[in-house]
Amino acid sequence: MSQDIDDEVVLRGTSSIPLSPDERRRAVALRELFARFWGAATGEPRAVYDTFVSGSPLADGVTFDPVDEADVHGWWVRPKEAGAGRAILFLHGGGYVQGTAAAYRGFVSQVAGRARIAALAIDYPLAPEMTLPAAPNAALAAWDWLVGQGYDRIAVVGDSAGGGLSLVTLANLARRADGPAPVAGVVFSPWTDLTLSGPSMSDPAVQDPLIGREYLQDCSRIYAGALDVGDPLASPLFGDLRGLPPLLIQVGTDERLLDDATRYAARATEAGVPVRLEVWDGLHHVFQFDVAHLDSSRRALDRAAAFLRRAFAS
Known part of the structure; x- marks a missing residue:
């Protein structure tokens, strides 16, 4: 990790990050x-999604071990250099209707390996089989399991719907009176508003190649179940954001969830939360997956890792 990245990634502020012509x-x-890929894809939608996200390559020097406990199911992703007592709780995306910890191992390894921090990627209950509050409850159970395993320095990281669930989890933890507090949160293209009220959700200038409004609307409805989609358990944008740990939010300008990220960053800042917002010009939803193709993906993950290391060291 170069020193300039560590110096550049601070705990507060907003960065607009341009693309070079070659990167564009x-x-x-x-x-x-x-x-x-999506034009040729056939088969069960969840299997197709897992095939897509598993394209993020496994990082070198990282081991993988399954976890199958009463309240926690998923995978440990452990860099060789990981220290004791520190962990990342990783919550995957997929619109709350798809995605598995196994398929996300490559992406999680890219985060954990750069940060040199072990990560627990969990499988949480998916809709429509399970609706709210099943997923937030599973995230809290995983947190408690980590604490019971002796981890007292924990960050929460997630992408897309998992980014939204990460923010819900951090808000739930902020209301607790005892136990260790999260050291940080890092979210990639978080889905924070299941009412779909952000301007970018219907802006014709946004050409998101991965998710559309109709897909998100369907996911929102079946995930919320009996709850209103504007309930803070579904839409962390509308919750009490006081007491959250330092946050890093990364988002691309060419995605439906752009305003989910920027509005959440603004509300969190107003609530006194240290927020670092990075808006990457011209990039798509969770572009960080594409480490094999884009220098921007690698740079974004380097910056996320620097942020995490700084938060763990503070």
């Missing part, structure tokens, strides 16, 4: 790969 061309070519 690579991003356009990647969208063509997406179109070919």
Whole structure:
């Protein structure tokens, strides 16, 4: 990790990060790969999604061990350099209707390996089989399990719907009177508003190649179940954000969830939370997956890792 990245990634403020012409061309070519994949994809939707997200390569020097406990199911992702007592709780995306910890091992290893912190990626209950509050309850159970295993320095990290669930989890933990407090939260393209009220959700200038409004609307409805989609358990944007730990939020300008990220960052800042918001020009939903194709993906993960290391060291 270069010193300039560590110096650049501070705990507060907003950065707008441009693309070079060469990187923009690579991003356009990647969208063509997406179109070919989804155009040719057949089979059960959850299996197809897992195939897509498992394309993020496994990081070197990281081991993987399954966890199958009464209240926690998922995978440990452990870099060789990981120290004792520190962990990342990772919550995966997939619109709350798909995604598995196993499929996310490559992506989680890219985060954990760079940060040099062990990560527990969990499987939480998916809709429509299970609705709220099943997923937040599973996240809290995983947190408690980590604490019971002797981890007292924990960050929560997630992408997309898992980013929203991460923010819900941090808000739930902030209301607790005892136990260790989270050291940080890092969220990639978080889904914070299941009412879909953000301007980017319907902006014709946004050409998100991975998720659309109709998909999100369907996921929102079946995940919320009997709860209103604006309930803070579903939409952390509308919750009490006081007492949250330092946050890093990364989002691309060319995605439906752009305003979910920017509005959440603004509300958290107003609530006194140290927030670092990074808006990456011209990039798509959870572009950090694409470490094999984009320098921007690698840079974004380097910055996220620097943020985490600084938070754990403070």
